[in-house]
Amino acid sequence: MKNPGFSLRPMSDNDVPMALGVECAAYPHPWSEGIFCDCLRVGYCCWIIESGGEIVGHGVMSAAAGECHILNVCVHPDYQQCGLGRRILKRLISLGRTRNADTAFLEVRLSNSAAIGLYESEGFSEVGVRRGYYPGAKGREDAIIMACPL
Numbered sequence: 001m002k003n004p005g006f007s008l009r010p011m012s013d014n015d016v017p018m019a020l021g022v023e024c025a026a027y028p029h030p031w032s033e034g035i036f037c038d039c040l041r042v043g044y045c046c047w048i049i050e051s052g053g054e055i056v057g058h059g060v061m062s063a064a065a066g067e068c069h070i071l072n073v074c075v076h077p078d079y080q081q082c083g084l085g086r087r088i089l090k091r092l093i094s095l096g097r098t099r100n101a102d103t104a105f106l107e108v109r110l111s112n113s114a115a116i117g118l119y120e121s122e123g124f125s126e127v128g129v130r131r132g133y134y135p136g137a138k139g140r141e142d143a144i145i146m147a148c149p150l
């Protein structure tokens, strides 16, 4: 297994402050603490990847009515490009299958070539665009909608 020192487990309320730290380090427009807490409260699949008690990444997905929606995949910049993002994504896809989803969807910034590369290599392809979906440094930025048959 790549990166055997890192393990995946479900996120708990206690993990939110550390996951928030990863989020703020990785995104210019991070999720708030309230969004993480809401995702946990409504029972979304919220997972973290950690090593020695240090959380270095997380993934969040909703699954219902035969579809799953990957809402967040995030790895701390110090740990990127080591295969951890792929491990998180694979776990979410596997959880989607066990919840009888037949398609996984996600949105990604048009400029996020690292994430798009990851998603394409795991079987996602573009199915649409949401114009001006994300806040950006200079106005709004489009989202690419991607889907993957499970």
Ligand SMILES: CC(C)(COP(=O)(O)OP(=O)(O)OC[C@H]1O[C@@H](n2cnc3c(N)ncnc32)[C@H](O)[C@@H]1OP(=O)(O)O)[C@@H](O)C(=O)NCCC(=O)NCCS
Residues within 6 Å of the ligand: 026, 027, 072, 073, 074, 075, 076, 079, 080, 081, 082, 083, 084, 085, 086, 087, 107, 108, 109, 112, 113, 114, 115, 117, 118, 119, 121
């Ligand atoms: C996108 C992200 C989750 C990828 O995680 P990661 O752990 O760095 O990615 P991995 O090491 O698992 O790499 C998986 C694939 O992603 C792509 N990739 C990752 N980083 C890349 C980079 N800097 N440039 C180009 N492609 C990249 C490659 O296709 C890579 O496959 P390869 O190693 O066979 O070339 C990470 O960059 C991140 O957290 N970014 C900030 C948050 C974010 O944008 N999340 C996505 C929101 S939709």
